[in-house]
Amino acid sequence: MGKRTRVMAGAIATLLFMGVLIPASRAGRLDVESKEQVVRYLLATVRAFRTVYVKDIEEHVRKGGVYPKEQWAQDAHAIMLPFQFVKLAAAELKGAAKDVEVGVISLTPIYASNFPQTEAEVAALKAMMEHPAQTLVTFTDGAQFKGLAADFAIEQACADCHNRHPTSTKRDFKQGDLMGAVVVRLKK
Numbered sequence: 001m002g003k004r005t006r007v008m009a010g011a012i013a014t015l016l017f018m019g020v021l022i023p024a025s026r027a028g029r030l031d032v033e034s035k036e037q038v039v040r041y042l043l044a045t046v047r048a049f050r051t052v053y054v055k056d057i058e059e060h061v062r063k064g065g066v067y068p069k070e071q072w073a074q075d076a077h078a079i080m081l082p083f084q085f086v087k088l089a090a091a092e093l094k095g096a097a098k099d100v101e102v103g104v105i106s107l108t109p110i111y112a113s114n115f116p117q118t119e120a121e122v123a124a125l126k127a128m129m130e131h132p133a134q135t136l137v138t139f140t141d142g143a144q145f146k147g148l149a150a151d152f153a154i155e156q157a158c159a160d161c162h163n164r165h166p167t168s169t170k171r172d173f174k175q176g177d178l179m180g181a182v183v184v185r186l187k188k
């Protein structure tokens, strides 16, 4: 083999080696990336359904005198709260996909059960409250991969109902405020 041929053969061998190595290392990384992608899609899906519920269904039936109420099940002229819509859908989802949990959390919740479940969730939600322009965060937390999507008071009724609720821990919400976040918890 001449020198040039040896150099060429060496270069080809290096390229082949890299061709094997790089996809292998990418495959390792891809796992975390694809988990993050799944969390992002789930958050986007939950938010999209919730927004349509609030902006189209709730606003529409309001014109006919039907309002969202916590005790909606006992009142034929009421529909469920946006939170309850997510909670019921989350229970359906849990039945279909055991590794996924969906919820809505707040640092100043109406019920303590809607407070973040771990220190990492508290920290992530606090950071989001301080920088509401950051509308989506993902992070690992123990055995789970998690994502938060900002939940804004997209209409005055969100703020009014929360301010008036007997067990509310915050009474000065305004339209446009960040009230909490939709959370997705995915088993690693």
Ligand code: HEC
Binding pocket: 054, 068, 069, 070, 081, 082, 083, 084, 104, 105, 106, 108, 109, 110, 111, 114, 151, 152, 153, 154, 155, 157, 158, 159, 161, 162, 165, 179, 180, 181
């Ligand atoms: C008519 C009253 C009412 C309206 C309107 C309403 N909520 Fe709520 N919201 C509640 C109640 C009650 C809960 C707690 C329900 C539960 O835990 O079962 C809740 C739960 C939440 C939570 C979870 C934390 C907590 O406070 O417990 C967030 C975040 C939230 N709502 C945001 C919103 C947003 C954003 C809107 C408007 C798009 C909205 N809410 C509209 C009554 C209301």
